[in-house]
Amino acid sequence: MRAATGPSARAQIFISHAGCDRDWAEWVGWELQNAGYRVELGLWDWEVGENIIVKIRDALQRCDLMIALFSEGYFDAERHTTVEWSALLHDRQASQPLILPLRVEMVTPPRILAALLCEDLFDVPEVEARRRLLNVVRGKRRPNSRPQFPGSGGDCRVQQPQDKPPRSLPDAQHGAAWVPNDVERAAAWELHVELITRVTAVPLQHGLLREALSSMYSLFGSFREILRRYGPDLAASTNDSDFNLGYSVVTMLNYGIRPVLSYWHPELEAWEDLRSAGASRLEHERRWHRADELRARLALTREQLSEYASLLANATGTRDLYAAPAEPYLLPPTGLK
DSSP states (O other), rough: OOOOGGGGGEEEEEEEOOOOHHHHEEEHHHHHTTTTTTEOOHHHHOOOTOOHHHHHHHHHHSSSSEEEEEEEEEGGGTTTTHHHHHHHTOOOTTTSSSSEEEEEESOOOOGGGGGGGOOEEESSSSHHHHHHHHHHOOOOOOOSSOOOSSTTTTTOOOOOOOOOSSSOOOOOOTTTTTOHHHHHHHHHHHHEEEEETTTSOOOOSSSHHOOOOOOHHHHHHHHHHHHHHGGGGGGOOOOOOOOOHHHHHHHHIIIIIHHHHHHHHHHHHHHHHOOTTTHHHHHHHHHHHTTHHHHHHHHHHHHHHHHHHHHHHHHHTSSGGGGSSSOOOOOOTTTTT
């Protein structure tokens, strides 16, 4: 296991690629640069008229790691990429940069490179390709938590596709014809309080993105506990309608909140892993190139939760506390009546 490499170590990375894989090279270079690494890419750094053989030699002497983008074109004997990987393998020494092979298409490397472990970037979503790229550069890490037991009840079976999500998430309009029973009204009040007191209930202007995601995640535990405590009466249909409180809770959790967490939690976590020792969490988050994108997604989710809070308030017959003023009322000075 090699030592983990992070941007705090200012690792110099040279990207070796075939001309036909220019798009892949620029994507890899951009992602690594945004993650804090120093990148040398001929497309960006070498001027017309310079000696390419000399530039390759100098780049190999400067870099700590060489990412090799394996493809059919990469192993064409007429390309300069042959010079790059051949130079590293000719006289391998501890001081030479490490080759990190990444396949960008299905290809079998030459026998001399066949023993090198590769990672694939193709035929996967961009978020997964980004995760693989950064994990390869950082190096392997042992898990921080106990792995799941792979025996009975494991996930080796083929997973059945989930039901299609509903056309829209539950809101006050959905519950217009819904007449909740007494159990649903009591549970709706608890759900309403749990929802409106979370970080996700107010616009996220200056707070941490991680806190917002964690607050959203905590709704699963709170809502599940309420569903268990009040029991099957929450799933009883009334007035010839299939709508009930249990359905609305499960729909909001699985189709309103879960997709946000499933996508953005690993995205943010990958960036958090790159935080240097001297940087604060807030400072590091603000440097993330996707921070504004996540804030926009959280704002959209907040609107959906606001609609759901209105539905819960209607069920209880009380005022929607979610619609309270954004700025709290000021208390009168002490002594005034």
